[in-house]
Amino acid sequence: MNSFFHINIFFLVLFITSNTYAQNQIIADLSQENVKISTDFQGAKILLFGAYDGQKGDDIIVIVTGPKGLVTVQKKEKILGVWVNTRKVNYINAPKYLSISSNRKIEDILNKKTQKISEIGLNNLKIRIQPGIKVDNKKQWRQALTRNMLKSNLWSINENSVSLNKDALFRSFLKLPSNVITGQFEVKILHYRNSKLVSQQINSINVSKSGISAEIYNIAQNYSTLYGIFAVFLAVLVGWGSNLIFRKV
Amino acid sequence: MYYYNLLNNDETLMYIYLPIAEQPIHALVILGVGAFLGLIMGLVGVGGGFLLTPIMMFLGIPPPVAVASVANQLVAPSVSGVLSHWKRSNVDFKMGTVLLLGGVVGSSIGVLLFNFLGKIGQLDFVIKSSYVIFLTLIGSLMFAESLRLILRTRKGKISRGKLHQHNWLHGLPFKIRFRKSKLYISILLPILIGVIVGILAALMGIGGGFIIVPAMIYLLGMPTSLVVGTSLFQIIFVAANTTILQASQNQTVDIVLATILLLGSVIGVQIGSRYTNILKGEYLRLILSSIIILVSFKLLIDLIAVPSDLFSVIISR
Numbered sequence: 319m320n321s322f323f324h325i326n327i328f329f330l331v332l333f334i335t336s337n338t339y340a341q342n343q344i345i346a347d348l349s350q351e352n353v354k355i356s357t358d359f360q361g362a363k364i365l366l367f368g369a370y371d372g373q374k375g376d377d378i379i380v381i382v383t384g385p386k387g388l389v390t391v392q393k394k395e396k397i398l399g400v401w402v403n404t405r406k407v408n409y410i411n412a413p414k415y416l417s418i419s420s421n422r423k424i425e426d427i428l429n430k431k432t433q434k435i436s437e438i439g440l441n442n443l444k445i446r447i448q449p450g451i452k453v454d455n456k457k458q459w460r461q462a463l464t465r466n467m468l469k470s471n472l473w474s475i476n477e478n479s480v481s482l483n484k485d486a487l488f489r490s491f492l493k494l495p496s497n498v499i500t501g502q503f504e505v506k507i508l509h510y511r512n513s514k515l516v517s518q519q520i521n522s523i524n525v526s527k528s529g530i531s532a533e534i535y536n537i538a539q540n541y542s543t544l545y546g547i548f549a550v551f552l553a554v555l556v557g558w559g560s561n562l563i564f565r566k567v
Numbered sequence: 568m569y570y571y572n573l574l575n576n577d578e579t580l581m582y583i584y585l586p587i588a589e590q591p592i593h594a595l596v597i598l599g600v601g602a603f604l605g606l607i608m609g610l611v612g613v614g615g616g617f618l619l620t621p622i623m624m625f626l627g628i629p630p631p632v633a634v635a636s637v638a639n640q641l642v643a644p645s646v647s648g649v650l651s652h653w654k655r656s657n658v659d660f661k662m663g664t665v666l667l668l669g670g671v672v673g674s675s676i677g678v679l680l681f682n683f684l685g686k687i688g689q690l691d692f693v694i695k696s697s698y699v700i701f702l703t704l705i706g707s708l709m710f711a712e713s714l715r716l717i718l719r720t721r722k723g724k725i726s727r728g729k730l731h732q733h734n735w736l737h738g739l740p741f742k743i744r745f746r747k748s749k750l751y752i753s754i755l756l757p758i759l760i761g762v763i764v765g766i767l768a769a770l771m772g773i774g775g776g777f778i779i780v781p782a783m784i785y786l787l788g789m790p791t792s793l794v795v796g797t798s799l800f801q802i803i804f805v806a807a808n809t810t811i812l813q814a815s816q817n818q819t820v821d822i823v824l825a826t827i828l829l830l831g832s833v834i835g836v837q838i839g840s841r842y843t844n845i846l847k848g849e850y851l852r853l854i855l856s857s858i859i860i861l862v863s864f865k866l867l868i869d870l871i872a873v874p875s876d877l878f879s880v881i882i883s884r
Contacts, residue, residue: 357823359584360591388883392688395877400696400870403688403879414882462878472882496584496591499884531586531823538587538818546814549639549822550807553829557646560833 343371343517346488346507351521353494354528361496364523365489370509371517372485377420377427377510379438380480380490382523384415384472385501391463407459408448414499416440416467419476419490428513436515440464440473471495492523500525587821588632589884594827596626601640601831608644608832609839611851616641616773617705619828621698621862630694631685632821634772635813639825641774641806644836645799652796659747659793662757663800666779669758670805673765678812681770685817688881695866697771702863705777709856716849748789748797757787761801769809774802 346368353362366380389412395404420427424439434442441464447453467473472495480490492505503523509516527535538545582591604619616637623633652658684690741754760782764775779798783789789797814820 355584357584358582358591360582390688390881390883392879392881393877394874394879400692401872401874401877402692406688459878462876463880465876466878466880469876470880470882497589499882527586531584534586534822538814538820538822542818543811543815545822546811546820549814549820549825550642550810552822552826553639553642553810554646554803554807556826556829556833557643558650560643560837561647561650564837 344507344509344519345369346505346519346521348492348505348521348523351523353498353523353525355498355500355525355531356527356529357531359496359531361498362494364492364494366492366505366507366521367487367489368507368519369487372482372509373511374485375511376482376485376516377422378480378482378488378490379421379424379427379508379510380417380419380492381438381504381506381508382415382417382419382492383413383504383506384499384525385503386411386413388412389414389463389467391459391466393462407451407453409445409463410448412445412463412467413443414472414501415494415503416443416473417476417492418474419479419492421478421480421482421488423477424475427510432513440468440475470497472497472499494523494525498525500527583823583827585628585632585821585824587636587819588628588824590627592626592628592824597824597827598831600626601828602835602838603831605644605832605835605837606839607835607855609836610842611848611855616768617698617702617771617777618859618862620694620772621702621866623824624695625865628821628824630691631681631817631819632824634681634694634770635810635817635819636821636825637772637828638768638806638809638813639820639822640829640832642803642810643829644832645774645803645806647833647836648799649796649803652799655796657793657796658800659745659789659797660800662745662748662750662787662789662793663797665754665757666761666764666797667801667804669761670765670768670775670801671761671808673762673767674769674805674809675765675812676762677766677769678809678816680766681813682816692870694771695870697767699863699867699870701767701771701778702859702866706856706859706863709852710860713849713852713856717853720849748787748793750788752787760786761805765805765808768802768805769812774799774806776802 346366349365349367350362353364370376370378387410389409391407391409392403393405394401397404418424418438418440424433428436428438433439437443441460445460445463447456453459464473474493480488482488503525505521505523506518507521508518526532581594583594584591600619600622607618619640620633620637623637624630649658681690684693742751743754744751760779764779764782767773767778768775776798779801780794783794783798784791810820
């Protein structure tokens with residue numbers, strides 16, 4: 319009984335120390351943790367920087383994942399001479415923002431198998447298709463998802479964009495495009511040594527609407543009829559006002 | 568040493584983030600487009616929504632937001648227009664009321680249809696193809712008409728057509744008298760016209776002036792002097808109804824976009840209406856119809872050209 323207790327304590331201490339040790343190996347911070355989408359928003363550039371307990375040849379991969387949710391892929395077909403959307407596939411937990419940055423080519427850091435297991439890479443991410451829909455040629459649809467998300471700048475691969483300094487410091491710019499979705503963004507910093515994960519840290523960025531543009535959006539969503547009436551009222555006022563002003567000029 | 572928000576410099580200060588379209592856009596571009604179309608409206612008397620919505624789409628505003636916001640902005644020039652026509656006693660309020668009853672029903676159907684098409688993913692296609700059909704039709708009719716007028720005035724002939732022709736449509740039941748328009752016709756006819764124009768207005772983000780004006784002249788046989796004022800009167804209510812329903816059903820009215828557009832357009836209208844004598848009406852219409860044909864051609868190419876990518880994504884907010 320007694321020895322069992324001691325062994326337990328031993329493992330607990332070991333676990334705690336190793337855990338703190340691991341955490342201490344990498345520290346990161348962001349120049350901006352709250353991104354506000356206001357009337358002058360055109361995207362944001364956030365500096366991620368930090369220190370890691372590195373050796374020569376170590377690698378850093380930074381994965382930023384935005385809110386996950388429904389993303390629909392549509393396919394056009396030619397019907398009577400015009401191109402019409404005819405088929406669609408719903409992905410129910412697709413990240414609406416994803417950026418993978420690294421200090422060198424990811425294929426040089428990790429082999430294909432490890433990339434797949436640790437879900438690193440645009441095609442290794444497990445994204446589920448809405449159940450109940452029969453989809454043939456899943457690969458084609460998934461490629462279309464990746465291609466279009468890359469095109470909209472919501473997904474990106476930025477190899478060679480993490481700069482390392484003296485095997486101790488790293489920094490990288492995270493770019494959020496102007497069409498970014500609001501919500502919680504997870505910033506995961508992974509430290510690799512000889513393709514093995516040594517340590518990691520997770521930070522987060524909160525993207526929200528703020529100021530007048532947030533208020534307008536909220537009113538349009540929550541008091542939509544009132545918003546419509548106000549929009550009409552404003553237009554009537556301007557129309558009437560312009561008539562008064564220009565009559566006298 | 569650490570700098571961020573690099574994009575936030577002077578060059579980009581004129582950009583405004585549209586809260587509903589959820590994208591930044593250059594305020595001066597929108598103001599300029601509004602002013603240009605206002606100018607056309609003031610010069611020619613038509614050409615608000617049916618050019619504005621396609622241009623908004625070309626600028627990258629999502630078609631549903633473009634349609635709903637343009638409907639919103641149309642209220643302003645219509646109010647302004649009705650007030651000046653009213654002063655000249657050029658509005659048949661009785662006919663306008665009957666038309667708007669149909670228009671309100673029609674635009675309500677239109678918004679429901681809009682909602683339904685959005686759900687099945689065919690909204691963009693329907694909006695674009697309706698534009699191709701109507702712009703080609705209106706553009707070529709206008710082009711032919713103004714060309715004919717130009718050639719005729721050059722020959723020095725002035726012809727005068729009949730005030731209005733009677734056809735089977737005038738034989739429908741429920742006749743009532745429209746004193747101002749000097750008409751005794753079935754109430755069903757203006758209601759039906761109102762419904763059809765209302766549906767199109769809601770679907771396409773137009774006032775429907777370019778459909779209702781010829782319908783009033785050729786189908787109802789109204790005096791030309793009353794047509795513009797009366798149609799503007801009914802457009803106010805159809806556009807207002809569309810705006811409120813779009814806002815409550817689909818949340819697609821971007822009040823910031825609409826406000827910038829309408830500020831531009833009221834200025835443009837006033838400038839335009841001051842310089843109507845610079846060019847002859849038929850030349851102006853010839854230019855306008857050429858623009859319309861070009862726009863519809865561009866939309867048609869978008870529909871028939873092989874897309875660069877057959878696949879597209881929709882990201883739910």
